[in-house]
Amino acid sequence: MDLRAFLSACVILSVPLAAAAQTEPVIVEAESASVSPLYSVGTTEGATYVTIVNDSPGFGPPATADGALTYSVTFPAAGNYDLYARFRVGPGGGNDDSFYVGNGFGNKVGTGEWVLINQVDGGGYTAPADTVRNGGPATINAFKWFRITGFAGPATWTVPAGNLTQTFSVAGRETGNFIDKFAFGRQGSWYTVNNLDTGSAATGTPPPPPPPPYTPPGPPIATGKAKYLGSAHSPAQTANFAAYWNQVTPENGGKWATVEGTRNVMNWTQADAAYQLARANGFTFKWHVLVWGNQQPEWLQNLPPAEQLAELREWMATIAERYPDLEQIEVVNEPLHDPPLAPANTPPGQSCGGCGNYYEALGGAGQTGWDWIINAFTLAREYFPNAKLMINDYSITNDRNATETYIGIVKLLKARGLIDLVGIQGHAFSTTEPAPMPNFRANLDYLANKTQLPIYVTELDIDGNDDPVQLAGYQKIFPVFWEHEAVHGITLWGYRPGHWRTAQGAWLTYENGAERPAMQWLQRYVRNSLAEIPYQWLSVAANAAVGTVVGTAQATDADSDTTFSQWQTEYSSGGVFAIDANTGAITVADAAALRATPKGTTLKLYVSVWDGYQRSKPNKVFIEVR
Numbered sequence: 001m002d003l004r005a006f007l008s009a010c011v012i013l014s015v016p017l018a019a020a021a022q023t024e025p026v027i028v029e030a031e032s033a034s035v036s037p038l039y040s041v042g043t044t045e046g047a048t049y050v051t052i053v054n055d056s057p058g059f060g061p062p063a064t065a066d067g068a069l070t071y072s073v074t075f076p077a078a079g080n081y082d083l084y085a086r087f088r089v090g091p092g093g094g095n096d097d098s099f100y101v102g103n104g105f106g107n108k109v110g111t112g113e114w115v116l117i118n119q120v121d122g123g124g125y126t127a128p129a130d131t132v133r134n135g136g137p138a139t140i141n142a143f144k145w146f147r148i149t150g151f152a153g154p155a156t157w158t159v160p161a162g163n164l165t166q167t168f169s170v171a172g173r174e175t176g177n178f179i180d181k182f183a184f185g186r187q188g189s190w191y192t193v194n195n196l197d198t199g200s201a202a203t204g205t206p207p208p209p210p211p212p213p214y215t216p217p218g219p220p221i222a223t224g225k226a227k228y229l230g231s232a233h234s235p236a237q238t239a240n241f242a243a244y245w246n247q248v249t250p251e252n253g254g255k256w257a258t259v260e261g262t263r264n265v266m267n268w269t270q271a272d273a274a275y276q277l278a279r280a281n282g283f284t285f286k287w288h289v290l291v292w293g294n295q296q297p298e299w300l301q302n303l304p305p306a307e308q309l310a311e312l313r314e315w316m317a318t319i320a321e322r323y324p325d326l327e328q329i330e331v332v333n334e335p336l337h338d339p340p341l342a343p344a345n346t347p348p349g350q351s352c353g354g355c356g357n358y359y360e361a362l363g364g365a366g367q368t369g370w371d372w373i374i375n376a377f378t379l380a381r382e383y384f385p386n387a388k389l390m391i392n393d394y395s396i397t398n399d400r401n402a403t404e405t406y407i408g409i410v411k412l413l414k415a416r417g418l419i420d421l422v423g424i425q426g427h428a429f430s431t432t433e434p435a436p437m438p439n440f441r442a443n444l445d446y447l448a449n450k451t452q453l454p455i456y457v458t459e460l461d462i463d464g465n466d467d468p469v470q471l472a473g474y475q476k477i478f479p480v481f482w483e484h485e486a487v488h489g490i491t492l493w494g495y496r497p498g499h500w501r502t503a504q505g506a507w508l509t510y511e512n513g514a515e516r517p518a519m520q521w522l523q524r525y526v527r528n529s530l531a532e533i534p535y536q537w538l539s540v541a542a543n544a545a546v547g548t549v550v551g552t553a554q555a556t557d558a559d560s561d562t563t564f565s566q567w568q569t570e571y572s573s574g575g576v577f578a579i580d581a582n583t584g585a586i587t588v589a590d591a592a593a594l595r596a597t598p599k600g601t602t603l604k605l606y607v608s609v610w611d612g613y614q615r616s617k618p619n620k621v622f623i624e625v626r
Contacts, residue, residue, distance in 0.1 A: 124144030232493045340357060547588065
């Protein structure tokens with residue numbers, strides 16, 4: 001090759017190398033689209049944002065062009081890109097956080113090719129040096145960056161050579177969500193908040209690689225226990241299910257809009273998969289849900305009440321025919337927070353967005369104030385005479401007023417022989433501070449005492465994008481429910497990525513099956529054999545001095561890896577003796593009191609110990625004064 005040919009080859013090679021090195025993000029300002037009157041443009045906190053004027057009709061993706069924000073984006077080079085978004089979630093939190101993104105390049109108006117960005121009120125990044133990922137510590141009332149890729153939508157946004165200009169669509173969904181801008185960054189590069197704010201080259205830190213792949217051996221965690229530990233089941237929550245859980249609830253597969261989104265066209269795919277998994281393994285199957293004010297068929301909402309009631313009967317009869325041996329059924333979901341009643345702000349002639357709107361068809365408030373619930377349970381008892389019927393709602397045990405109201409509803413149902421079980425959701429938004437765990441225990445005690453019915457925690461998730469945060473959450477929250485004698489079972493609302501709170505880090509295993517520390521702790525905790533304190537007989541001289549060692553408390557444990565700690569006495573015989581918290585050594589603490597005790601008297605200590613997961617039941621250590 002001569003010099004001219006060599007230099008020509010170098011020039012040709014330099015183009016893709018330079019393109020590969022370019023990592024400045026492509027910034028798309030939200031207001032640069034053609035903004036229809038369905039949206040408003042505003043300015044706050046130094047940002048110009050776009051938001052939908054009213055919650056989108058039916059909370060669905062846009063069917064017409066004026067419902068979408070469509071952008072033409074010219075990329076500097078072909079390749080694979082990740083999508084980021086900067087937005088502000090309003091004070092409504094989960095009611096101000098959602099929007100839609102087209103599922104890939106191209107104008108998606110009028111198609112089903114949209115992905116919902118939701119449950120991102122907790123998540124995102126605001127500090128300039130933070131690397132932007134799917135999760136994050138940001139919450140509400142502040143503009144924050146969030147990595148969409150890996151959370152929803154395409155795993156890769158591919159720009160082909162020769163077609164560097166692409167169309168990209170988004171759509172608003174909730175009025176309190178202020179969309180500021182989007183950014184496309186080179187896949188494989190990681191961007192800080194500052195990189196995305198300034199359009200500078202990527203300087204972020206990539207996340208550590210996941211642990212090695214892992215396949216759990218089983219059996220389910222709660223095998224042999226008096227209560228079950230289950231999970232929601234969905235396509236994303238299928239892998240290794242039977243190795244962890246012994247109870248199954250369809251996440252979305254049993255919701256009316258999923259099954260009968262089109263009138264008289266039934267889709268049982270997800271419900272069947274969950275049911276068949278339960279039956280194949282002998283697990284308890286719980287139906288979720290018959291009556292709710294969300295994810296209900298759009299076609300149902302504007303029918304006359306009599307026709308709605310007929311459809312409700314048909315809905316229940318069809319389930320009963322297909323699944324004749326259901327053990328547990330959530331009859332009414334979220335009666336305090338989401339009844340099947342059209343929202344007050346629904347514009348005339350518009351859909352209320354999957355709300356059902358059949359409250360009056362069930363009798364409305366009626367004489368009791370809750371006739372619609374009573375009638376729903378009456379129907380359920382008619383169609384499912386052998387199943388255990390359950391009511392279910394969130395934020396019950398973190399609010400005494402809600403606890404009181406819930407108890408009143410349960411008593412109405414119980415007086416009519418219509419209810420068997422009480423469900424309380426355990427979502428992370430209701431178990432975080434400022435509601436302390438003692439409040440939960442007190443309200444749980446109160447609920448159990450007043451209803452005298454088995455309680456089930458139905459939708460537990462515990463957040464934590466950082467492993468130590470999630471682990472601490474499980475150690476604080478899970479035992480409150482699991483150890484309560486009235487709680488007969490717990491259902492996690494997912495355990496893998498694809499979890500509805502993926503952004504908040506509520507998943508417990510990686511895609512490859514590797515377990516996070518909270519999952520490892522959960523298994524060890526539930527499978528834990530409680531330490532036992534055997535009866536023990538010791539003796540001490542009546543004239544023994546303070547500090548004299550009387551003996552050392554003993555404990556046994558079936559778990560081979562147990563380390564005993566936190567020894568304590570529940571009853572200290574008037575303070576005569578003390579116990580070393582670390583070693584269990586029992587010593588004389590009050591020599592004068594000991595001398596005043598007649599010889600031959602037997603004193604008792606009630607001793608317990610911590611095995612690293614649970615505290616043993618206290619048992620007696622007898623000490624004879626000689």
